[in-house]
Amino acid sequence: MKKTKPLAPGSTIGILGGGQLGRMMAMAAAQMGYRCITYSPEKEIVAADVCADTFQNAWDDRAAMAAFAQNCDVVTWEFENVPVDAISQLGDLLAPHPRALETAQDRLNEKRFVEGLGGRAAPYAPVDNRADLASAVERIGAPGILKTRGDGYDGKGQWRIRSAHEVDGVSLPAGPAIYEGLVEFDAEFSVILARGRGGEIVFWDSTHNIHEDGMLARSVLPAPAIVAAQVDEARDLSRQVADALGYVGVLTLEFFATAQGPVFNEMAPRVHNSGHWTIEGAVTSQFQNHVRAILGLPLGDTRTVAPAMVMHNIVGKDAKTAHASLSDPATQLHLYGKARALDGRKMGHTTTLKFD
Incomplete structure (x- = not known):
């Protein structure tokens, strides 16, 4: 980062990406007296x-x-597919360091990196052609x-192969790929x-993370005993x-x-869907602590x-009836302001705290 001391209120945070994570990050920053600007090529920001x-x-x-x-005092990102080459000119403004993006943007390099630190990943092999896949x-x-x-x-970008007989019929992706064996597991969880x-x-x-159709559906606390036993x-x-x-900010690893x-699945160098509950459910949310970290402020509880x-x-389309969730007074509703309710598109979330 360019600065060596905490940035004063009124400083500007640049956010690369314009999705809901950036939206919630900007809301957390505004609460503490900072302004945000965003950079994104998307049509809907x-x-x-x-x-x-x-x-x-x-x-x-x-x-x-x-x-x-020129308008930023610090720059961060809200999703991990920001092209590293495109932001190289930002230099010391960036937090975290772009090496985190370089690592997370390639599943093969990511797994090798984590294994080099002693982590366990699902069995895997690089695939550049059909012969590699068959092998x-x-x-x-x-x-x-x-x-x-x-x-x-x-x-997205995933194809299940049920048997060796399916190899010849699979349409290989245009670029480099990786084949991963399925892991027998009792639960999925993330460390944020x-x-x-x-x-x-x-x-x-x-949290105990429950996925449907490859997408996170629910995050639940308390997590099952097997998760609690493996968290440390x-x-x-x-x-x-x-x-x-040398990370600065919020980092997520899924297991x-x-x-x-615990078997490592993947890493997200950013705030994470499975941490949205922290807005109401923790003393300090993941969004506020990310902002605190990149600004050089003390981290919150x-x-x-x-x-x-x-x-x-x-x-x-569930977004059209989302306000019905407010019939439960313990539920907080977050809609992200997206205009098109497409199938498989995250439109918002609810968090329900339970005290009895």
Whole structure:
């Protein structure tokens, strides 16, 4: 980062990306007296509703990126597919360091990086052609999942292979891919941490994450006993990852809870869907602590404020009836301001705190 001391109220945070994560980040920043501007090439930029300015330009528009940078005291991102080459001109303004993006944007490099720190991943093999895929399925077994090495999220860029007989019929992605064997697990969970400029780290409680069609549907606390038993080991690995990256901000690692212990799934160098519950459910939300970290401010208390909680994603046309959830006075509703309620599109979420 360019600054060595905390940035004063009134400073400007630049957010790369214009989705709901940037929207909630900007809302947290405004609460503390900071302004945000966003940069995104997307047609619909929901973060713009709560940002002081918006740059709706292509990632490779160097003049626009330079103008954006001139208006920022620090720059962060809200999704991990920001092209690293396009933001190289931002230099010391960036937090976290772009090495986190470089690591997370390639599933093969990400797994090798985490394994190098002692983590366990699902069995995998790189796939560049059909012969590689056939060899990987023969060695690892099926069923398994063929994934693009980059750009995939929420189940996109993934193809399930149920048996070796399906290899010849699979349409290979245009770019490099990776084949992963399926993991037998009892639950999925994530470790979400915030790391400050001085290396201090705080963790939120780990939720039980329930997925449907490759997308997170619900995050629940308290998590099952097997998750609670494996959180410490998963946190130790997550801390090593954050330290190795010299990370600043909120970092998320997803895990499978298995009979052999936690198995690393993937990393998200950003605030995360499974941490949305922290807005109401923790003393300090993931969004506020991300802002605190990149500004050089002290990190906030991450304790959970209720004995139980469920966060539920609102997807597609369910947004049209989402206000019915408010019939439960313990439920908080967040709609992201998206105009098109497309199938499989995250439109909002609810969080329900339970005190009895």
